[in-house]
Amino acid sequence: MTITDAPAAARPSLRDRLRSDTREAHEALDASFADMFGDAEGARYRRFLRMNHLAHEAIEPILSGSPLDWTGRDAPDAGRLAAVRRDAEAIGLPPEPAPGFPIENPDLPEALGIAYVLEGSRLGAKFMLRALKREGAGSGDPWPTAYLEASSDARPFAHLIERMDAEPMNEGMVRRAVSAADETFRFFQRLAEDSATRTIRV
Ligand code: HEM
Structure with a gap:
């Protein structure tokens, strides 16, 4: 994208x-999940899935209704929400209503900022999946990995970056995108x- x-x-x-x-902000999030796979009980992985x-429950419908046209040309390959639902159920997380997301009607720059975060998380997923396979996952049932597997495809992120590059943006728009991200x-x-303060059974 050209900052004109x-x-x-x-x-x-x-x-x-x-x-x-x-x-x-990304580093703070990383730090919250440090040594996730060293926790043989799986409590940190359950928090990560929750x-x-x-x-995804909160953000995907908002992006679908945004000018980014998330359900059309710019849609990620469907499946990350379905995959994380499957993992949440398999690991025994109780059903919960989707929380409210603070930006309800994003404009295009805001939608690009939100999608950047959601789709960018694919880049870390690839490393996490490798670590999980290397370090094992405790001695009980294997941890469900549908979400990490679905997230390991980085192509939708690359597609999003191409879309950003094609969109002329002035500094004000860039700031709105950054603020939404x-x-x-x-x-x-x-x-x-919030997940950390709950008692999450293993
Ligand atoms: C929880 C543990 C996490 C770890 C260890 C992690 C790790 C990483 C790593 C290693 C990269 C760089 C990958 C590369 O250069 O190919 C990356 C990129 C990224 N991650 Fe994470 N991540 C984590 C969680 C998240 C989450 C939950 C989000 C979103 C909420 C996120 C958003 C991003 C974004 C947006 C990028 C792209 C940065 C760029 O523009 O290059 N990450 N992450």
């Missing part, structure tokens, strides 16, 4: 801006913290 009011030599892409301006389950990371963080 910046000088040509100094034009970062929208993806560059999103990555640098949300780095802190966070992702509720986040930051809000999305904080939404995930709240879900992670």
Whole structure:
């Protein structure tokens, strides 16, 4: 994406801006799940699944109704929500209503920022799946991995970045995208913290 009011030599892409301006929020989320697979009881993995389950339930319908046309050309391959629902059930998480997402009617820049966070989480999933296979998952039943497997395909993220690059954006729009991405990371963080304070049976 071209940031039209910046000088040509100094034009970062929208993806560059999103990555640098949300780095802190991403690192905080990473830290909440440190050593997830070293926890043989699986409590951290259950928290991870709960966070992702509720986040996808809340965010996917909002992106579907957004100018990003999430159900059309820009839709991710369907299946991450279905996969995380399957994992949540398999690991015994109780059914819960979808939480409210703070940006109910995003405009296009905001939808791009929200989708960046949701689709970018695919990049970490590939590493997590590898770690889970390497480090094992406790001594009980194998942990369900449908969500991590469905998330390991990074092509929808690449497609989203192409879409960003094709969209002319001024600085105000870039800021709205960054702010929505930051809000999305904080939404995930709240879900992670909320899961941590619950008694989640193993
Ligand atoms: C919980 C543990 C997590 C770990 C260990 C992790 C790790 C990673 C890693 C290693 C990358 C870089 C991959 C690469 O360069 O190919 C990455 C990228 C990314 N992750 Fe995570 N991640 C985690 C959770 C999440 C979650 C839950 C989200 C979304 C809410 C997220 C959003 C992103 C985004 C947006 C990027 C792309 C950054 C860019 O523009 O390059 N991550 N993650």
